[in-house]
Amino acid sequence: MRQFRKLWQITRKDLLVMGKDRGSWIVLLLTPLLIIMVASFALGPAFSGELKSSLLYTNLDQGGVGKQLVDGLREVEGLELVEGTEAECQALASGDTKYKTCMLIPTGFSSKILTGSNTGLQVYVDPSDNASRPFMVGMIDGAASRLSGMVNSVKVSVVEVMKFAPEAELPVVASDAAQTAVEQMNQDPPVAVEITNAGAAADVNMFDTQAPGYSVMFLLFGVMLGAEGLLEERDKGTLGRLLVAPVAKSSILGGKLVAQFMIAMVQMTILFGVGHFVFGMHLGNSIPGLILMIVMTAFTATSFGILLASLVKTRRQATSVGTLVIILMSALGGSWWPLSIEPEFMQKLGHLTINAWALDGMNALILEGANMQDILVDAAALFIYGCVCFLVGIKMFKFRNA
Amino acid sequence: MPLVAAENLVKKYDDLTAVDGVSFTIEEGQIFGFLGPNGAGKSTTISMLSTYLPPTSGDAVIDGISVTREANKVRNIIGVVPQDIALYPTLTAIQNLRFYGKMYDMGGESLERRCQELLELVELWDRRDSRLEQFSGGMKRRINMAAGLLHHPRFLLLDEPTVGVDPQSREHIFETIFKIRDSGTTILYTSHYMEEVELLCDYIAIMDRGKLVASGTLKELLSVLGEGGVIELEVAPTGCSEKLEADISRQQGVTSVKHQDGRLVIFSDNSARSLPPVLKVLEEMRCDVIHLEIFTPNLEKLFIHLTGKELRE
Numbered sequence: 001m002r003q004f005r006k007l008w009q010i011t012r013k014d015l016l017v018m019g020k021d022r023g024s025w026i027v028l029l030l031t032p033l034l035i036i037m038v039a040s041f042a043l044g045p046a047f048s049g050e051l052k053s054s055l056l057y058t059n060l061d062q063g064g065v066g067k068q069l070v071d072g073l074r075e076v077e078g079l080e081l082v083e084g085t086e087a088e089c090q091a092l093a094s095g096d097t098k099y100k101t102c103m104l105i106p107t108g109f110s111s112k113i114l115t116g117s118n119t120g121l122q123v124y125v126d127p128s129d130n131a132s133r134p135f136m137v138g139m140i141d142g143a144a145s146r147l148s149g150m151v152n153s154v155k156v157s158v159v160e161v162m163k164f165a166p167e168a169e170l171p172v173v174a175s176d177a178a179q180t181a182v183e184q185m186n187q188d189p190p191v192a193v194e195i196t197n198a199g200a201a202a203d204v205n206m207f208d209t210q211a212p213g214y215s216v217m218f219l220l221f222g223v224m225l226g227a228e229g230l231l232e233e234r235d236k237g238t239l240g241r242l243l244v245a246p247v248a249k250s251s252i253l254g255g256k257l258v259a260q261f262m263i264a265m266v267q268m269t270i271l272f273g274v275g276h277f278v279f280g281m282h283l284g285n286s287i288p289g290l291i292l293m294i295v296m297t298a299f300t301a302t303s304f305g306i307l308l309a310s311l312v313k314t315r316r317q318a319t320s321v322g323t324l325v326i327i328l329m330s331a332l333g334g335s336w337w338p339l340s341i342e343p344e345f346m347q348k349l350g351h352l353t354i355n356a357w358a359l360d361g362m363n364a365l366i367l368e369g370a371n372m373q374d375i376l377v378d379a380a381a382l383f384i385y386g387c388v389c390f391l392v393g394i395k396m397f398k399f400r401n402a
Numbered sequence: 403m404p405l406v407a408a409e410n411l412v413k414k415y416d417d418l419t420a421v422d423g424v425s426f427t428i429e430e431g432q433i434f435g436f437l438g439p440n441g442a443g444k445s446t447t448i449s450m451l452s453t454y455l456p457p458t459s460g461d462a463v464i465d466g467i468s469v470t471r472e473a474n475k476v477r478n479i480i481g482v483v484p485q486d487i488a489l490y491p492t493l494t495a496i497q498n499l500r501f502y503g504k505m506y507d508m509g510g511e512s513l514e515r516r517c518q519e520l521l522e523l524v525e526l527w528d529r530r531d532s533r534l535e536q537f538s539g540g541m542k543r544r545i546n547m548a549a550g551l552l553h554h555p556r557f558l559l560l561d562e563p564t565v566g567v568d569p570q571s572r573e574h575i576f577e578t579i580f581k582i583r584d585s586g587t588t589i590l591y592t593s594h595y596m597e598e599v600e601l602l603c604d605y606i607a608i609m610d611r612g613k614l615v616a617s618g619t620l621k622e623l624l625s626v627l628g629e630g631g632v633i634e635l636e637v638a639p640t641g642c643s644e645k646l647e648a649d650i651s652r653q654q655g656v657t658s659v660k661h662q663d664g665r666l667v668i669f670s671d672n673s674a675r676s677l678p679p680v681l682k683v684l685e686e687m688r689c690d691v692i693h694l695e696i697f698t699p700n701l702e703k704l705f706i707h708l709t710g711k712e713l714r715e
Contacts, residue, residue, distance in 0.1 A: 020492040237486030245505040246477040
């Protein structure tokens with residue numbers, strides 16, 4: 001009991017010391033808040049589907065099919081159509097325009113469609129634009145496929161009609177059928193694709209996608225400061241002074257870990273709280289689930305801190321090694337971009353990090369509306385991860401300088 | 403019965419023997435001084451007595467309790483003032499003391515009273531609510547000392563408590579040490595400043611290269627040098643015979659001659675009687691004397707006599 005009291009006194013002292021250290025609070029709170037804001041405003045739309053891609057088009061067609069095609073593309077979510085000239089379209093190849101893709105509808109496009117002749121769309125792309133090109137080309141390709149499908153259907157229909165009404169005039173029938181088909185192009189298609197958000201998440205906003213990743217990264221930077229603080233106590237003799245007092249080593253380390261864990265919890269709570277109350281970040285449908293993920297992430301990060309302190313010899317090493325490891329973990333673990341866009345082997349590699357497990361759970365809760373049961377595997381993985389770091393860390397930590 | 407008895411303490415780090423078979427006893431109420439140059443093994447010896455480091459072999463008993471077998475019990479009766487300022491700079495003086503007091507199971511009114519007593523003892527009660535980082539080096543050292551006294555230790559270990567302090571603060575620290583001694587606390591004081599040990603300590607042990615080279619009261623130790631004083635002379639580097647040292651050592655009353663930093667340190671049982679024959683030798687050998695000085699015996703000269711080197715080395 002006495003040792004527990006001493007453990008708590010060490011925790012209180014660490015909280016008091018930390019509370020007076022303004023520099024640490026800048027790292028723990030101000031920096032992550034600023035980075036999250038910048039990242040959210042800069043990248044949030046790309047990851048939350050709010051991003052609009054602009055497609056330049058030039059319609060040289062005199063008939064209605066070209067217009068129908070443009071109207072159909074206007075309906076595509078996230079796509080903005082901007083009309084330009086043929087010269088603007090061609091200038092894209094030399095990089096002289098702000099647009100990355102241009103669709104050119106050639107002269108006679110409608111008449112060729114309506115008479116059943118083959119025709120084509122010319123698409124100019126910026127060769128350096130790897131990000132939006134697949135989306136743009138996909139959209140145009142999709143619209144062209146629908147047109148091609150309808151033309152083929154018309155051809156088949158006309159052949160069938162002519163079997164039963166051989167007296168009919170073929171070009172007239174074909175043209176009428178094609179006209180009708182094109183008019184139907186932008187009506188409800190027979191096969192509709194209905195997109196539903198997985199789970200029961202509300203609409204995602206930019207903070208939802210960015211805040212968890214950066215919060216976990218700065219949580220790790222926070223525990224790195226804790227590791228440095230522990231090594232500082234060893235270097236400056238305060239740890240030694242405790243060792244010659246009737247205080248168990250477990251109370252000394254335990255007190256420091258509890259303090260670090262509490263600081264990590266406060267940090268995460270404030271970051272998510274500011275995100276929610278100031279910037280409207282969603283917290284998902286399971287607050288207990290989110291609390292569980294925060295607790296487990298804070299525990300694992302704290303254990304990572306003691307492991308870091310046990311593996312390095314000096315504070316400078318803790319800073320340099322810690323920064324390197326945290327940046328690597330953040331990149332690998334999905335703090336900066338969604339893991340889902342990475343190749344499969346990178347996703348597996350990413351799950352060697354705290355970030356990946358923490359973000360799997362948090363993103364499931366915040367972005368997909370998952371419930372507590374859905375994130376138990378992630379929470380358990382974090383717990384095991386934290387226990388391993390904790391046990392190895394306390395086993396290897398040297399209370400005295402070599 | 404002595405309060406502290408160290409028996410053949412040894413501390414080894416791989417190939418280095420930091421403390422090599424040190425034995426001594428400290429009587430209750432005594433200020434026991436450990437004198438020696440940096441790296442002599444003083445701090446390592448203190449670390450073993452304070453239970454911070456386990457000895458490689460040997461043991462020490464404090465008030466009948468073994469530091470190797472019952473370290474936790476020992477920790478309750480000793481106070482340690484480390485060489486480093488082992489305090490939290492962003493906390494105030496009283497916050498630091500309260501924290502360490504709680505580590506010794508103190509609390510409530512008694513802890514508050516003790517904090518006040520000690521802050522008054524080190525004359526910093528008025529600055530109790532100032533952050534330590536705002537204190538001078540000497541003031542920090544006084545708080546450092548107070549933190550080691552919170553739980554009324556029977557045995558206080560002071561490891562170079564005056565390193566880096568101004569003369570005024572040093573005086574303050576000395577006054578405090580005498581007050582602590584007068585309150586009945588036994589003190590082990592380490593220093594590489596001879597004057598401090600001479601002034602403060604009732605009993606002195608001189609350490610060099612991990613070993614005790616001499617111990618006793620100041621009077622006992624200096625008696626090794628005799629009462630005749632010490633002649634120190636420096637001669638011009640050229641034109642003087644290499645036999646000078648041997649010839650001087652044969653003169654009347656000269657007990658030993660040591661070479662030190664290009665100077666000859668001549669120990670004799672009567673420097674007044676030994677000086678004329680020494681000067682005669684110098685004249686015969688056509689040595690140009692640059693500097694000549696006669697000292698009364700002191701610990702510095704004793705250390706040279708015992709080890710052939712200066713305390714500052």
